[in-house]
Amino acid sequence: GQQVMQIPQYQHVQEGEDFTTYCNSSTTLSNIQWYKQRPGGHPVFLIQLVKSGEVKKQKRLTFQFGEAKKNSSLHITATQTTDVGTYFCAGKWEYGNKLVFGAGTILRVKS
Amino acid sequence: DGGITQSPKYLFRKEGQNVTLSCEQNLNHDAMYWYRQDPGQGLRLIYYSQIVNDFQKGDIAEGYSVSREKKESFPLTVTSAQKNPTAFYLCASSIRAGLNTEAFFGQGTRLTVV
Numbered sequence: 001g002q003q004v005m006q007i008p009q010y011q012h013v014q015e016g017e018d019f020t021t022y023c024n025s026s027t028t029l030s031n032i033q034w035y036k037q038r039p040g041g042h043p044v045f046l047i048q049l050v051k052s053g054e055v056k057k058q059k060r061l062t063f064q065f066g067e068a069k070k071n072s073s074l075h076i077t078a079t080q081t082t083d084v085g086t087y088f089c090a091g092k093w094e095y096g097n098k099l100v101f102g103a104g105t106i107l108r109v110k111s
Numbered sequence: 112d113g114g115i116t117q118s119p120k121y122l123f124r125k126e127g128q129n130v131t132l133s134c135e136q137n138l139n140h141d142a143m144y145w146y147r148q149d150p151g152q153g154l155r156l157i158y159y160s161q162i163v164n165d166f167q168k169g170d171i172a173e174g175y176s177v178s179r180e181k182k183e184s185f186p187l188t189v190t191s192a193q194k195n196p197t198a199f200y201l202c203a204s205s206i207r208a209g210l211n212t213e214a215f216f217g218q219g220t221r222l223t224v225v
Contacts (some may be wrong), residue, residue: 035214042217043203043214088153089215096157098156099144099203100156101146101154101156102154103151103153
């Protein structure tokens with residue numbers, strides 16, 4: 001079936017350290033989206049990647065889509081306490097309209 | 112004020128009872144989705160609808176039912192056949208069900224079976 005695997009499940013970092021979460025699909029994706037869910041909140045859309053090898057930046061966040069369109073990563077430089085939450089990737093495939101989410105990575109930042 | 116609204120925020124149900132979760136959007140979106148969130152398992156798709164009067168099963172549809180009689184409404188019924196219904200339920204919508212559309216989420220309903 002269509003699945004997106006996401007690692008790690010948890011990450012605790014010291015404020016100022018970097019953070020990366022990774023997503024993988026066994027089949028080629030059409031696009032991948034990233035969402036952030038604050039504790040007690042709901043997922044909020046961050047960005048969408050569509051092109052092979054695409055890299056997008058939002059301030060301290062860098063998003064990458066692999067050349068084969070099967071993997072993606074989110075990297076946060078110099079984490080801050082406001083970065084805490086769960087980061088989800090979500091994939092779509094060419095045939096079908098489902099948006100399938102990874103299990104998420106919970107980020108905790110120690111100040 | 113446009114958005115997607117779920118109600119109620121908290122819901123308690125006795126074992127063996129059916130319960131319906133409400134999801135309304137005024138964004139004029141064609142596609143709507145229901146997800147279930149459990150700790151450590153991310154968001155799992157229950158049902159989705161691409162257009163009015165049409166819906167498809169997601170990955171964990173057993174024990175759930177939906178309807179899409181109006182574009183703005185996509186209620187989810189958790190039936191007594193759902194073996195482990197206690198969870199956080201999230202409704203989402205997107206402008207259409209095509210490839211390059213982001214999903215907007217409601218605030219969620221936390222269902223507890225007592």
